[in-house]
Amino acid sequence: MQKTITLRTDKKNGLYDITAQVNDLIKASNVRTGIASVYARGSTAAIMIQENWDQSVQNDVITLLNRIVPSGIWEHDHQDNNGDAHLKSGLIGASETIPIIDYRPGLSTWQNIFFCEFDGPREKREITVTIIADE
């Protein structure tokens, strides 16, 4: 089963929890054991597995990436002024593959699935989830 989730983002940089949507797709697939491949369709975005106890880790991710990848100093900024967004995207990566264990995403207690926006706000972001059964 394959489905594309859409998302509106309201910040320049931000993490958006998509665990519930991925959970629903896995439930709908009726796959007991397998994998769910989660892919961010956008070269200024990414997928990260991260804690969602409160907002703090999400804020820290943005703080860290802004430290590592300052804005305004890149060759690509002469084109689009979003060189930092592409670099953050490349560093975190477009895809994560999550095991499906007993009809559910095999996340640990504190793991959630996040879409990372690095060049928002955007009206429509797309995340494609492909579920493969291990029969």
Place this chain on the structure above:
Amino acid sequence: MQKTITLRTDKKNGLYDITAQVNDLIKASNVRTGIASVYARGSTAAIMIQENWDQSVQNDVITLLNRIVPSGIWEHDHQDNNGDAHLKSGLIGASETIPIIDYRPGLSTWQNIFFCEFDGPREKREITVTIIADE
């Protein structure tokens, strides 16, 4: 086939080679061609493909991550005092997908599969390996 490997870690930060365990699972699956998805179940851990000629690269990985992600300066530290561990985990990523070539992991000569601990020691860490055949 899906199996969860367990691991005891004895350091705060450390890389643990799990290539032999993944190798055994692939052998047991009798899958000739396909993929093995390796997933770290823990938001202060990660999976990295890296050289294991000696301990040096593993030490360098820890040194690098401590440089990039200093400890004690994060918003999340007010909760758990392990903000840096979550950030290292998000940067490296929870999953890697390795090809299965002729009944074996398709690693190059120097590639090994490592579990990365960023908030140890822990009695029990879990890594889920899902093997999917390409029939």
Place this chain on the structure above:
Amino acid sequence: MQKTITLRTDKKNGLYDITAQVNDLIKASNVRTGIASVYARGSTAAIMIQENWDQSVQNDVITLLNRIVPSGIWEHDHQDNNGDAHLKSGLIGASETIPIIDYRPGLSTWQNIFFCEFDGPREKREITVTIIADE
């Protein structure tokens, strides 16, 4: 279907666009819906999804990684003098998994698939692409 792409690299650090080759393999597989797992067989290399409008983002990726991972200061340099190459490889990661949507790689308009060389030039680099159908 599984196939290994080979590549000659001509720089110490460089990004090489392999989208066309992956595209051709997906077409040849005749898989309508599924995933393509792209894996760099080399512990001084990586796979990155990134923009390819012009050379600028590719140059910026190298500039960024050289800033984050300076050369010549690592324990592993006493062995091989390529400690930085291993660390860049571990940071970016050996694998990306791309959805196959309607017989094509499910990339967004600006996303391309790159092999990242961090210890070139090399006569022969190998990237294994495994295509799994979601039937």
